Amino acid sequence: MMHPLFDLSGRVALVSGAAQNLGKNCALALAEAGADLMVADVNVEGNERTAAEIRALGRKAVPVTCDVSSVEQIRAMFQRLDHEFGKIDVLFNIPGNHGNWLPEDLRLEDLEEIIHAVVIARFCLCQEGGRRMLARGKGSIVNMCSIAGATALGRGNCAFSIGMGAVVQMTRELSTEWSGRGVRVNAILPAQITSPAMEARMDATPGLREMFLRGIPVGRLGVPSDIKGLAIFLASDASSFITGSLFPLDGGNLAKNAGGSHPQRPAGQK
Numbered sequence: 001m002m003h004p005l006f007d008l009s010g011r012v013a014l015v016s017g018a019a020q021n022l023g024k025n026c027a028l029a030l031a032e033a034g035a036d037l038m039v040a041d042v043n044v045e046g047n048e049r050t051a052a053e054i055r056a057l058g059r060k061a062v063p064v065t066c067d068v069s070s071v072e073q074i075r076a077m078f079q080r081l082d083h084e085f086g087k088i089d090v091l092f093n094i095p096g097n098h099g100n101w102l103p104e105d106l107r108l109e110d111l112e113e114i115i116h117a118v119v120i121a122r123f124c125l126c127q128e129g130g131r132r133m134l135a136r137g138k139g140s141i142v143n144m145c146s147i148a149g150a151t152a153l154g155r156g157n158c159a160f161s162i163g164m165g166a167v168v169q170m171t172r173e174l175s176t177e178w179s180g181r182g183v184r185v186n187a188i189l190p191a192q193i194t195s196p197a198m199e200a201r202m203d204a205t206p207g208l209r210e211m212f213l214r215g216i217p218v219g220r221l222g223v224p225s226d227i228k229g230l231a232i233f234l235a236s237d238a239s240s241f242i243t244g245s246l247f248p249l250d251g252g253n254l255a256k257n258a259g260g261s262h263p264q265r266p267a268g269q270k
Helices: 020-034 046-054 071-084 108-136 158-181 196-204 208-214 224-235
Strands: 012-016 036-041 061-065 091-095 141-146 183-190 247-248
Touching: 012 020, 012 158, 020 036, 020 046, 020 091, 036 046, 036 071, 036 196, 046 061, 061 108, 061 224, 071 183, 091 108, 091 224, 108 141, 108 158, 108 183, 141 158, 158 183, 196 208, 196 247, 224 247
Parallel strands: 012 036, 012 091, 036 061, 091 141, 141 183, 183 247
Antiparallel strands: none
């Protein structure tokens, strides 16, 4: 039996990036806790599969094809949400553009593209969802960020990290402006979470998996389902006094000093 504080029955959630990985697991977790959902992605087939799994749980699911780097498509999606549900209680903003360039080689055009997708479009999502939640006096917004928003990664992640740092501060500012009117805003900061693309990258790059593991005291990489408990918590009344907070989903990465060591580090590594 679910504790009533975690019960999302009767609530409507919008999850972007819902076709796979963290977004799909967020959407399924909210549905398992009782929410109805609009799920958005550019991956039409994957998004439809997620919607079908939500319906199999007995919840309403409306899949929408949306590129959440496009302000026009974001606004059209919220108009569809108004028509289908008439309200929004929970918003999870998952995707964010990425790219790897050394800072000295980073073109300003590429930086602008990253900043638009990660910051400007993300703000539009928060603004559209926030306006609707403010009108009803209650809601929870969760921005998927990254440990790159709290610490430097190197390895050509400069543009992405700049964007994630902005998302962290956006989360704090929106929380400060809106929480007194019933709308909480928090952020999740994942470390390395496995996906088919990430597995292929690690397989193709000798030593990369071991390098990632050296920074994770838990001793394993994250998996997409690790997001489920935190997603339900932040969406629900169980976190009603929590806002403007950053939640590392990182196996202890941010807690560990860069020069530290841990018992589960890969053999032969110091």
